[in-house]
Amino acid sequence: MxxxxxxxxxxxxxxxLTEIDKPVPGDGEVLVxxxxxxVQPYDWHLMRGEPYIARLMAGGPGLRKPKITILGADIAGQVEAVGRGVTEFRPGDEVFAMPKQGGFAEYVCVRESELAPKPKNLSFEQAAAVPLAAGTALLGLRDEGRIQAGQRVxxxxxxxxxxTFAVQIAKAFGAEVTxxxxxxxVELVRSIGADEVIDxxxxxxxxxxxxxxxxxxxAGSRPGSACxxxxxxxxxxxxxxxxxxxWLQPIPHVLAALAVSPFTSRRTATADVVRCTENKQNLITLTGFIEDGRITPVIDRRYPFEEIPEAVRYQEQGRAAGKVVITI
Structure with a gap:
């Protein structure tokens, strides 16, 4: 492949871009x-090995060279084959997932426990825009933020x-969103449901x-004390x-925010979907919001597979409105 x-x-x-062996699904795995x-910041941080301090950590990207050699945290596609013990999926099924790596390829093996049926009303490109970004927004609002209907968010x-997902998810939970x-x-954010938009x-x-x-x-552009x-x-x-x-991005900003949390009545928390262990259930929750029309992925640009480096280069500029997707 x-x-x-x-x-x-x-x-x-x-x-x-090179030819390598197509992976073979192991026990409990699905070949997609x-x-x-x-494309997202997670990918280019791994590509550059930044922040550098992460290379020294257990489970980090690798000290001198990358441990993850095929990037691409989100995928949408069709089941090609299943490994032993897989019961929920069969060849031809349309699926999406956040395997955290392997998406920049024609095929990838994903654990059945991380895979979910693709939302019926989305194209493959739209579905590929969902897992990591929408999962992060869901984790931040529901799990860490403990969002409630009627709150001002x-x-x-x-x-x-x-x-763009956070605005829509907060509205789906019944919040008043700025x-x-x-x-x-401004008009984009208003069009996806924000009650108020601040320039x-x-x-x-x-x-x-x-x-x-x-x-x-x-964004992290304002100090935690100001927020x-x-x-x-x-x-x-x-x-x-x-x-x-x-060296440290964005650790100082996060640590500074957490450091003062014990000394104030206001809670401070962090949201990092990569450490979330319920990716499949989160995808199922998001699918419910998507299929009833409360969430629609916002796509800034689409690139063909051969132009993945250019897509990463564009996303790294930090100016994409919504998601950057790749058609394979």
């Missing part, structure tokens, strides 16, 4: 013919991959005087990402 292989850390040019995948960084984004994305080039939401029950921070100022006395601040250099 064809795959983009990462043999050493570097720029998107380090992704080498990948029809679409998506602010999504900082509302026009990105996680943000999105923060740049001027060029950060014009207003600073931390000084606006409004108070929110839950703040989901995808907590925008919360109600019992509000919750959920950190998804943040700025930083090659």
């Amino acid at each position: 064809k795959a983009f292989v990462l043999r050493s850390y570097g720029s998107p040019d380090a992704l080498e 013919r990948v029809r679409a995948t998506s 602010l999504v900082h960084g509302a026009s990105g991959g996680v943000g 999105g923060v984004c740049s001027t060029r994305n 950060y080039t014009v207003e600073d939401f931390t000084r606006k005087g409004q108070r929110y029950d839950l703040l989901l921070d995808n 907590r100022r925008a919360l109600t006395p019992k509000g919750t601040y959920v950190v998804v990402g943040g700025p930083g250099g090659r």
Whole structure:
């Protein structure tokens, strides 16, 4: 099969299109013919081996060279074959998943426990946009943020991959949602259901005087102390990402936010879907929202398989409104 292989850390040019053996599904695994995948910060962080401190950690990307050689955390496709013990799927089934690696290839093996039927009303490209970004938004709002109907929720960084899902998921839970984004994305964020949109080039939401029950921070461009100022006395601040250099990004921002949490009535939490152990159930929950029309993936650009390096290069700029997807 064809795959983009990462043999050493570097720029998107380090992704080498080559022929490798098609994987064989083991016990409890499903071989999926990948029809679409998506690109996200998780991929280019692994590609560059950043933050550097992660290379020193157990389970990290590898000290001198990458442990994960085929990137692509999200997939949508069709079942090609099943391993021993697989009972839920059979060849031809349309599925999607977040295997965390292997999507930048024509085929990938996925554990049955991580695989879910593709939403019936989505194309493969739309379905591939869902797992990691929407799963992160769901984890941040429901699990860490403990969202409740009627709450006032602010999504900082509302026009990105996680943000566009977060606005829609918060609305699905019955919240009143404010999105923060740049001027060029105001209409987009309003179109996906935000009750109010704040243009950060014009207003600073931390000084606006409004108070929110839950703040989901995808951007990390404002200090945690300022974000907590925008919360109600019992509000919750959920950190998804943040700025930083090659060595620590975004660890200082996250740690700074968590450090003061014990000394205030406002809760602080972090959301990292990669550590979530209920990916399949989350996909099933998201499918319910998608099939009843409450969530629609926002796609910024589509690229053919051969242009994956260019897709990664574009996504790395941090200006994508919604998701960047690849058709295979």
